[in-house]
Amino acid sequence: MRDLIRPKIELRQVAKTYATDRAAVLALRNTDLAVADGEFVSIVGPSGCGKSTLIYIVGGFLPAEGEVLVDGRAITGPGTGRGVVFQEYALFPWLTVRGNIAYGLDRQGVPAVQRNQTVERLIGVIGLQGFEDRFPRELSGGMKQRVAIARTLACEPAILLLDEPFGALDALTREIMQDELLRLWLESRKTVLMVTHDVTEAVYLSNRICVMSARPGRLVEEFRVELDRTKPREEIFLSDAFNRVRNQVWLSVRKQALAAESKNAP
Amino acid sequence: MRRDPLAHALIRTVPLLLLGMLWQAASSAGLINTAFLPSPATISVALADLLGGGEIGRNIFITLFRAGTGLLLGAVCGIWLGLMMARSLKFRAWVTPIVGGTYSLPKSALIPLFALWFGIGSLTAICAVYLACLLPMTVNTFQGVVSTPKVLTWSAQALGTSERQMLSRIYLRHALPDIFTGLRIALGFSFVLAISSEMIASSSGIGKLVFFYGENGAYDYMFAAIACVIAVAFLCDRAMLAVSGWCLRWHESAANARTA
Numbered sequence: 001m002r003d004l005i006r007p008k009i010e011l012r013q014v015a016k017t018y019a020t021d022r023a024a025v026l027a028l029r030n031t032d033l034a035v036a037d038g039e040f041v042s043i044v045g046p047s048g049c050g051k052s053t054l055i056y057i058v059g060g061f062l063p064a065e066g067e068v069l070v071d072g073r074a075i076t077g078p079g080t081g082r083g084v085v086f087q088e089y090a091l092f093p094w095l096t097v098r099g100n101i102a103y104g105l106d107r108q109g110v111p112a113v114q115r116n117q118t119v120e121r122l123i124g125v126i127g128l129q130g131f132e133d134r135f136p137r138e139l140s141g142g143m144k145q146r147v148a149i150a151r152t153l154a155c156e157p158a159i160l161l162l163d164e165p166f167g168a169l170d171a172l173t174r175e176i177m178q179d180e181l182l183r184l185w186l187e188s189r190k191t192v193l194m195v196t197h198d199v200t201e202a203v204y205l206s207n208r209i210c211v212m213s214a215r216p217g218r219l220v221e222e223f224r225v226e227l228d229r230t231k232p233r234e235e236i237f238l239s240d241a242f243n244r245v246r247n248q249v250w251l252s253v254r255k256q257a258l259a260a261e262s263k264n265a266p
Numbered sequence: 267m268r269r270d271p272l273a274h275a276l277i278r279t280v281p282l283l284l285l286g287m288l289w290q291a292a293s294s295a296g297l298i299n300t301a302f303l304p305s306p307a308t309i310s311v312a313l314a315d316l317l318g319g320g321e322i323g324r325n326i327f328i329t330l331f332r333a334g335t336g337l338l339l340g341a342v343c344g345i346w347l348g349l350m351m352a353r354s355l356k357f358r359a360w361v362t363p364i365v366g367g368t369y370s371l372p373k374s375a376l377i378p379l380f381a382l383w384f385g386i387g388s389l390t391a392i393c394a395v396y397l398a399c400l401l402p403m404t405v406n407t408f409q410g411v412v413s414t415p416k417v418l419t420w421s422a423q424a425l426g427t428s429e430r431q432m433l434s435r436i437y438l439r440h441a442l443p444d445i446f447t448g449l450r451i452a453l454g455f456s457f458v459l460a461i462s463s464e465m466i467a468s469s470s471g472i473g474k475l476v477f478f479y480g481e482n483g484a485y486d487y488m489f490a491a492i493a494c495v496i497a498v499a500f501l502c503d504r505a506m507l508a509v510s511g512w513c514l515r516w517h518e519s520a521a522n523a524r525t526a
Binding site for chain 2 (some may be wrong): 077079083093094103104107136151155183216
C-alpha cells in the first residue's frame with residue numbers, strides 16, 4: 001500500500017554554498033519540499049538558479065546543509081533506489097547499448113539469465129532493436145537519451161531524478177521523448193523529480209510545479225496541475241486548463257528572470 | 267573512397283624508394299664520398315650478409331627484451347602513479363613537484379650513473395628505459411583520470427558502483443585513450459634509451475652492434491644494422507597502433523583512426 005502520510009522525498013531547510021577561489025557562493029537557500037509517492041514534481045526557474053544543484057543533492061552526489069529524507073530516512077550518498085538521468089546522457093562510452101543497460105544489474109550481481117531478459121525487454125521498450133551492439137558514439141542524441149533512461153530503469157528505482165533530460169534534443173525528438181516518459185510514468189507511477197527550464201514541458205508532464213527564484217535559489221511559488229494525461233497531446237495542448245496553468249507558470253518564471261536581470265544591472 | 271589496402275601500402279613506399287634511388291645515383295656519380303656514406307647497393311649487400319647470420323637476430327632480441335621489460339615496468343608503475351595522483355590530493359601534492367622537476371631531464375644523461383651502480387649489461391639498460399617510460403605514462407594516466415566527467419562518476423555511483431570498483435570500471439576505462447597515447451610515446455623512448463644505453467654500457471644488443479661496426483669503420487654494416495632497427499621499431503609501433511585501435515574502437519577517435 002502506498003504511504004499517504006509520509007512523503008517519498010522530503011527536503012528540510014536544505015541549503016548549499018559553493019566555495020570558489022574568491023568567495024563562497026550561496027547556490028540554494030532554505031529549501032523545503034515534499035514529494036508524495038507516485039507524484040511527478042517539476043522544478044522550473046531561470047537558468048543558473050540552482051535547480052540542478054537540488055537534483056544533485058537529492059541524488060546524494062553533493063553534501064548540503066539541512067536534511068534530505070527518502071522514505072523518512074536521511075540519505076548518506078547515492079543509491080540505486082534513486083535513478084538519475086542527466087541532460088548530457090552520461091552513457092559509458094566504452095560500453096555498447098546492451099552493456100550500458102546491463103551495467104547496474106551487473107553491479108548488483110543479478111544472474112545472467114535474468115539480466116539478459118531485463119535488458120532485452122528494455123531495448124524493446126525504447127525501440128532500439130538492431131542497435132544493441134552499437135557504441136554511444138554511433139547513436140543520435142535521442143537514442144542516447146533513450147539508452148540513459150533504460151539504463152536507469154533497469155535497476156528499478158522507486159524514484160527518478162531527471163536533470164533537464166531533454167534539454168539537448170531538437171524540438172521534435174523532445175516531444176516524442178516527453179510522450180514516452182509520460183507513458184512510462186502512467187504505467188509505473190514512479191516518484192519523479194524533474195528539473196527543466198521548459199515551462200510547457202513541466203505543465204505537460206507534472207502533477208505539481210515549483211518555481212525557483214534566481215540565485216540564490218529558493219522555491220517561491222507552487223502550481224498544481226490537474227489534467228487527464230491519458231488524452232492525446234493535441235487535446236491536452238488545446239485545452240483551456242492546460243493553457244491557463246501554462247500561462248500562470250510562465251508569468252511566474254518570467255517575474256523571477258526579470259528580477260534577476262534588474263538585480264544584476266548596475 | 268576505399269582503396270585496396272595493399273595498393274595503398276605500396277603507394278606509401280614510393281617516396282622512400284625515390285629517396286633511395288636518388289642516394290644511389292649520387293653515389294654512383296661520385297657526388298658522395300662512399301668511404302663516409304656507403305651507397306644503398308653496398309648497404310644492401312651487407313644487409314643480406316647480416317640477415318644470413320644469426321648475430322643480428324640475437325642482438326635485436328636482446329634489445330627488444332630490454333626495451334620491452336623497461337616499458338612494461340614503466341607502464342605498470344606509471345599507470346599506478348597517475349591513478350594515485352588523480353585520486354589523492356595529498357599524494358598529488360607530494361609527487362607533482364618530483365614529476366615536474368624531472369620531466370625535462372634527458373634520461374640518457376643518467377646512463378653513466380646507472381652503469382656505475384648496476385654494471386655493464388641488461389639491468390642498466392632496463393633501468394634507463396623504465397625511467398624514461400615512467401613519466402609519460404604517469405602524466406597521461408593522470409590527465410585521463412582527472413578529466414573523467416562528474417556525471418559519469420555520479421551515474422556509476424547511482425547504478426551501484428562501489429568505491430573500489432570505480433577505479434577499474436570508470437577511471438581506468440575513461441583514461442584508456444590517454445594511457446595509449448602515453449604508451450606510444452613511451453614505446454619510442456624505450457628504443458632510444460635501450461640502444462643508447464647499449465652503446466655506452468653493454469657488451470650485447472643492437473646498440474652495441476651498431477657502435478661496434480661504426481668504431482671499426484664498417485659503415486655499410488652499421489647502416490644495415492640501423493635499417494634493421496628502423497624496421498623493428500616501425501613494426502612495433504604499427505602493432506601498438508593496431509592494439510590501441512582495437513581497444514579504443516568505442517572512442518570518438520576510432521572513426522578517423524584509419525587515416526592516421
